[in-house]
Amino acid sequence: MSDIAPINLHFEDSGKWYSLPEWAEYFIGVGRKHASGIPGGSRIVTAIVVPTRAFGAAFVSLGMVINDATEHDRVSAPDHFERLFDLPPGTPVIYRLSKKAALKGLLQEPIEYDGKLWVRVQVHSQAGGGMTYCIGESQCLNVRPTGGRSWKLPKNQGRDNTKIASKFVDSLLGETEAGQLGLRSSLICALVGQRNVLEQEIRKTPLAIHVNGDAPIEGKLQDILRVDRFVSPQQTYRSALVSIGTDPPSAEVLNNVETGVVFDGAVGFLKWGKMWQAQHQVVILDRTEPYFDDAINAINARFSQNSVHDGGELPNAQAPPGGEILVFREALP
Amino acid sequence: MISISIRNATEVYGNASRCEIVRHWVDHAGLAKVSRALRTLVQSLGNEATDEFWRRTLGPLRRTAFALCSTPLPFGQAGLAIGPDWNQMQRSVRQSQQMFPDSHVLLNSIVIELKQLLLETSSPLIDPLETLHQQHGSLSVILRNPRMNKVVATFFATSRTMQNARIVSASQLRGSHQCAVLVAIGPCGWFPEYIFSAPRATKVHVVSYRWIRDTWKPGPLFLYNEDTTLHRSSSHSIGTMPRIGSEESPDDSNLSAADDLHPPDLLPLLPAFGTGYSPHSESSPDRSDELIRARLCHLSGARAVFVAADDGASCLTIDTSEMGRAAVRRVRVDALDQGLCLLLRTSGGGDFIAPLADRILGTMADQRRSEQTDWKDRLIRTASARFGSVGRRELSLLVCAELRAQALTQARPSNVHYWMSSKCIRPRQSDDFAAIMKFAGLSEQTEYLWSAMGEIDRAHRRAGHLIRRMLIQKIAATSLEPLERDGEMDFELGEQGGGSISAYQITDVAAQEYDVPADRIGVMLDMEE
Numbered sequence: 001m002s003d004i005a006p007i008n009l010h011f012e013d014s015g016k017w018y019s020l021p022e023w024a025e026y027f028i029g030v031g032r033k034h035a036s037g038i039p040g041g042s043r044i045v046t047a048i049v050v051p052t053r054a055f056g057a058a059f060v061s062l063g064m065v066i067n068d069a070t071e072h073d074r075v076s077a078p079d080h081f082e083r084l085f086d087l088p089p090g091t092p093v094i095y096r097l098s099k100k101a102a103l104k105g106l107l108q109e110p111i112e113y114d115g116k117l118w119v120r121v122q123v124h125s126q127a128g129g130g131m132t133y134c135i136g137e138s139q140c141l142n143v144r145p146t147g148g149r150s151w152k153l154p155k156n157q158g159r160d161n162t163k164i165a166s167k168f169v170d171s172l173l174g175e176t177e178a179g180q181l182g183l184r185s186s187l188i189c190a191l192v193g194q195r196n197v198l199e200q201e202i203r204k205t206p207l208a209i210h211v212n213g214d215a216p217i218e219g220k221l222q223d224i225l226r227v228d229r230f231v232s233p234q235q236t237y238r239s240a241l242v243s244i245g246t247d248p249p250s251a252e253v254l255n256n257v258e259t260g261v262v263f264d265g266a267v268g269f270l271k272w273g274k275m276w277q278a279q280h281q282v283v284i285l286d287r288t289e290p291y292f293d294d295a296i297n298a299i300n301a302r303f304s305q306n307s308v309h310d311g312g313e314l315p316n317a318q319a320p321p322g323g324e325i326l327v328f329r330e331a332l333p
Numbered sequence: 334m335i336s337i338s339i340r341n342a343t344e345v346y347g348n349a350s351r352c353e354i355v356r357h358w359v360d361h362a363g364l365a366k367v368s369r370a371l372r373t374l375v376q377s378l379g380n381e382a383t384d385e386f387w388r389r390t391l392g393p394l395r396r397t398a399f400a401l402c403s404t405p406l407p408f409g410q411a412g413l414a415i416g417p418d419w420n421q422m423q424r425s426v427r428q429s430q431q432m433f434p435d436s437h438v439l440l441n442s443i444v445i446e447l448k449q450l451l452l453e454t455s456s457p458l459i460d461p462l463e464t465l466h467q468q469h470g471s472l473s474v475i476l477r478n479p480r481m482n483k484v485v486a487t488f489f490a491t492s493r494t495m496q497n498a499r500i501v502s503a504s505q506l507r508g509s510h511q512c513a514v515l516v517a518i519g520p521c522g523w524f525p526e527y528i529f530s531a532p533r534a535t536k537v538h539v540v541s542y543r544w545i546r547d548t549w550k551p552g553p554l555f556l557y558n559e560d561t562t563l564h565r566s567s568s569h570s571i572g573t574m575p576r577i578g579s580e581e582s583p584d585d586s587n588l589s590a591a592d593d594l595h596p597p598d599l600l601p602l603l604p605a606f607g608t609g610y611s612p613h614s615e616s617s618p619d620r621s622d623e624l625i626r627a628r629l630c631h632l633s634g635a636r637a638v639f640v641a642a643d644d645g646a647s648c649l650t651i652d653t654s655e656m657g658r659a660a661v662r663r664v665r666v667d668a669l670d671q672g673l674c675l676l677l678r679t680s681g682g683g684d685f686i687a688p689l690a691d692r693i694l695g696t697m698a699d700q701r702r703s704e705q706t707d708w709k710d711r712l713i714r715t716a717s718a719r720f721g722s723v724g725r726r727e728l729s730l731l732v733c734a735e736l737r738a739q740a741l742t743q744a745r746p747s748n749v750h751y752w753m754s755s756k757c758i759r760p761r762q763s764d765d766f767a768a769i770m771k772f773a774g775l776s777e778q779t780e781y782l783w784s785a786m787g788e789i790d791r792a793h794r795r796a797g798h799l800i801r802r803m804l805i806q807k808i809a810a811t812s813l814e815p816l817e818r819d820g821e822m823d824f825e826l827g828e829q830g831g832g833s834i835s836a837y838q839i840t841d842v843a844a845q846e847y848d849v850p851a852d853r854i855g856v857m858l859d860m861e862e
Contacts, residue, residue: 011339021343049554051349051531054342196655200336246668287531288507290671300556309566319572322349322531326555328567 007066007172010208010216017208017216023320027056031063031189033315034260034280042308042329044315046282047299051322053286057191057264058201058221060282064189064259065224065238069173081140084119085110092151095121095133096142103157105143106150108132119143128155149232168219171209185236187257190279191227192272193264195243203230244268249275266295273298277333287322299326306330336654337509344511345533352532352575358543359457364401365544367446371398372598374439386432390425390440393417397447399599402542403477403519405458406488412451414484419448458518461540463494465516471497473512473534477523477600480634482819502818504672504838506533508654516540521549522596532575546593550577625754626747627849628666630675631841633820635860638677638837639849642666643751649676649801651836653813660813661804663797674816674836676804677855685834689796694788701789705758708782712773713753726750726848732772741768755851758793759786800826800834 007028010017020028030046050056084107091107108120116136121143124131135143191198202225208216222230228237240257242249244267260280263269269283270291285295307328319325337345371394375382382391393415400411422444429437466472472495476482482500489498501510503525515534517524520541529537530551541547557569627639640648647663651674655662664673678685691698713728720731729750736742736749742765751757752769760766763783770779803826816822820838 013338013340021339021346023343023346024339047555051527052337052342052345054337054345055339197336205339287527288525292527296554303556303567307566314566314568317568317570319570321346321573322575323572324554324570325572326557326567326569 008209008211009172010210012206012208017210020207024055024059026318026320027059028063028066030282030315031060031065031260031262032067034064034282035067042310042312042331043278044280044312045299045302045328045330046280046315046317047285047326048283048319049285049287049296049324050320051287053265053284053289055201055205056284057193057262057282058198058225060262060284061189061191061225061239062221064262066172068188068259077137077140081117081119081137084140084143084145085117087145090150092146092149093121094144094146095123095135096144104151104153105133106153107143107145122153123157125153125155128153146235149235167211167217168207168209169223171211171217172224185228186238187228187240187253188238188259190240190242190249190253190257190261190276191264192242192249192261192268193244194267195229195241195245198227198241198264199230202227242268242272244271248272265289266291269295270298274333302330303328341509341511345509345531348511348532348535349530349575350573351535352537353535353578354529354532354537354539354575355578356539356541356547357461358541359461360543361457363446363450364398365542367443367450368398368402368542368544368594368599370439370443370446371395372594374436374443377436377439381433386425386428390422390429393422394443394447395599397451400478400481401450401456402545402599403523404481404485405456405462405474405476405518405540406481406485407455407459408450408453410484410488411456411481414481417447419444457542458540461538462498462516465514465538466495466498469514472499472514472516473501474498474516474518475501475503475506475524475528477519478634479818479820483815486818500818502820503528504820505817514538520545520547520596522547523600529575537575544593545599546595551575625751625756625849625851625854627847627854628669629843629845629847630669630839631843631860632675632837632857633840634837636837637858637860638675638856639847639854639858640666640669640675641756641854642846643747643756649797649804650674651676651804651808651813651816653817657809658805660808661801663801669839669842671839671841674822674838676800676834676836677857678834685800686793686796689799690789690792693792693795693799697788701785704782704785705789706755708770708773708775708778709753709755709757711775712769715773716753725753729753732769736768736772741771744768756854758790759783804834 007020007025009020009024011020011024012018030048034044034046048056087107089107089109093105093107095103095105097103103121103123105121105123108122111118111120111134113134118134118136119140120132120134122130122132202221205220206218207220208218210216224238226236226238227241228239229241229243231237240249240253242253244265249272254275254277257276257279260282261276263273263281263283266285266289269285273281273283283295283299285292285299303326308331310329310331312329314327314329317325317327371391375391378387381387394417397412397415397417400406400415401408404411404414406414426437426441426444429440433440462472462474474485474489476485479502482502486500489495489500492498501512501515506515506528510533512534514536515528515532516538517528518540521529521539526549529549539547551571551574553569553571555569558567626642628642629637629639631637640646646666648666648669650662650664650669652660652662652672653674654672669675676685691702694701712732713725716728716732717723719735720728723731726746730746733742733744733746733749736744744760744765748760748765749769752760752765759782760769766783766786767776767779770776770782775782804824807824807826811824813822816836816838820840822836824834824836826834
């Protein structure tokens with residue numbers, strides 16, 4: 001179904017791990033085909049009819065976030081070093097000593113020594129001696145802010161803190177980009193749908209990645225998507241959830257989404273589909289849901305009234321089993 | 334939407350690509366004749382078919398014929414379940430002789446033949462079901478009319494040959510419900526399209542009468558251009574869809590295409606209210622009627638109910654997609670939607686909170702209710718004396734304008750209208766209450782009445798909490814499958830003072846709001862009559 005190389009994700013069923021099914025890879029592929037930014041005067045609207053919309057929007061969003069990570073130039077060491085300097089002392093970080101060794105740390109005031117600047121990472125508490133590493137520019141990519149709450153340092157710690165470094169995220173995004181998750185918030189995509197359903201899929205469904213035949217590394221979609229509603233105020237986010245309740249999307253979500261808006265079902269699309277003016281849109285419509293026919297009519301109306309032939313390329317449109325897909329370029333309002 | 338797992342979703346996608354839909358045709362000359370005669374009668378009547386006489390006459394006839402065409406029950410049992418009033422029908426036939434002589438003969442023959450059909454002890458729909466049951470060992474069966482689900486489920490359970498057949502509803506087939514073999518009784522056009530285009534079974538059998546046309550097949554939903562160039566303006570494709578499998582031809586050499594009935598021909602008449610009040614009517618209710626702003630909720634089984642839609646109004650609901658405590662919750666009326674189940678007391682005016690609140694108030698109930706009625710009466714009488722005999726809504730407008738002119742309240746006319754209604758206990762703000770008390774000449778009693786109405790208000794809240802708690806306890810010990818299957822379910826809370834409450838699945842909520850007499854709120858309306 002998808003012509004993009006699959007990612008090696010697995011899902012759990014009755015205590016066993018299975019490769020992600022083809023339909024799930026399909027949705028990830030749809031997300032990966034949407035590049036951020038609208039180069040011309042039109043955006044891509046992708047409407048997909050499916051026999052069940054379960055996990056569809058979540059996986060499309062995953063594809064968008066992964067695509068964003070891989071399409072951007074890898075951050076350079078000087079840039080990263082500069083960003084670390086801007087962070088306040090006490091910012092929690094992971095310091096990777098090697099591929100398999102990571103330490104919890106807290107950033108300290110940088111220092112100048114021997115004519116060079118150094119980032120300082122404290123890894124033991126004061127009671128444990130307050131051991132602190134000084135890291136130069138060449139090694140700075142091994143220091144990554146967690147984007148979360150500050151933490152208490154132990155008196156002593158081994159070098160096996162790989163869990164906190166989230167190999168799950170590293171494996172999916174690559175180590176450098178994974179570090180960027182904690183540096184700054186951005187809105188790669190917005191998911192519009194029913195909060196409890198999306199929360200179940202994104203926060204509560206265990207997934208795993210197998211690397212080189214090692215034991216599965218577990219994680220959740222939330223580790224990558226970092227949905228704003230599910231992170232603490234101290235944590236950084238990568239996507240926004242717009243719940244289909246009574247409150248419309250905020251101005252921040254309307255204006256700052258970089259790649260696209262993913263509608264999980266007809267209701268959100270009918271309610272707020274016209275509010276995003278300049279982002280790609282992916283609309284997932286479940287044949288079994290209420291207002292399905294209304295949403296089909298709305299898509300057809302937009303296609304017949306707004307579709308443009310401006311020379312922009314379109315992603316290949318292959319429909320999933322039991323599904324139908326329409327992709328078109330729509331003139332920006 | 335009920336959250337489903339990746340494994341279940343994989344099964345759904347698998348079904349969509351592998352499913353085969355097989356049609357089976359059955360015959361019954363007598364039923365075909367009656368069905369066609371009914372269609373002919375309706376067509377010959379034209380617009381007259383919606384007249385009161387014909388609505389009352391045709392309704393039971395069509396419902397009975399439809400039950401025979403759509404229910405896998407012996408005709409006699411289906412007749413008992415529908416319970417047509419033959420005496421009434423005979424009276425209608427006699428009346429038609431005078432009133433509609435052109436249609437009398439046809440109506441008379443339909444009544445005679447239909448009555449004759451109900452003496453039969455079998456149905457052609459049962460044979461193919463028994464064969465499929467024998468082949469597969471178990472079946473899931475979906476019916477067009479959910480009101481027949483219970484009686485057919487009982488028939489299956491007591492049948493020697495179909496004990497492993499179970500009834501499922503269209504809403505169950507939206508979620509993760511999977512079955513090996515699904516049988517739809519009636520043409521595809523009687524069911525939501527997703528039953529066939531997003532099947533929850535690997536094989537779907539459609540058992541229908543030969544003379545009901547059924548041409549459904551999967552097709553495109555989106556508009557698209559056949560443009561395959563590199564820089565095309567759109568791209569479109571359809572995935573693997575359920576296959577229409579081998580089927581015997583419905584063609585019968587004795588029939589022409591014109592003889593075929595179309596699926597909608599047999600469905601009961603378009604919704605109309607048989608209880609005398611039509612929300613679509615242009616005529617205004619009596620001026621003295623107490624009117625409430627209301628929304629019309631369509632419920633499973635072609636029923637409907639008005640729910641009060643005043644500011645902030647809410648209803649107690651069951652959400653079968655949630656578990657435990659979260660399943661029972663209050664939902665604002667403007668957020669009611671398809672799939673939620675509305676809780677109603679089907680006898681006693683639909684309100685299940687007020688009777689329990691009165692029990693909570695105990696010996697004070699009569700006095701407090703009397704005080705509640707008195708201050709409203711006084712308010713309305715004072716307003717009528719001041720502004721003359723005008724309708725309640727106009728009265729609210731005038732009272733509101735006066736209160737606002739005196740800077741006593743910022744309320745809107747709709748608020749004042751609601752305060753005057755018997756459904757209201759007291760305004761939310763004490764300032765507003767003081768304003769209307771002053772207007773009604775009850776200033777001296779403001780504090781006392783505010784406090785007294787507060788007691789009623791607290792009793793109502795407590796009653797709501799109690800009902801919710803009782804329902805949560807009940808649901809914890811009861812499967813909600815009957816509610817999902819039949820679209821309705823009764824909850825007996827009698828032993829705890831809650832009485833009997835029924836849940837009905839909402840199938841649609843009208844966007845329009847209506848002014849409805851207060852005594853119609855919460856009263857079940859039958860859309861088929």
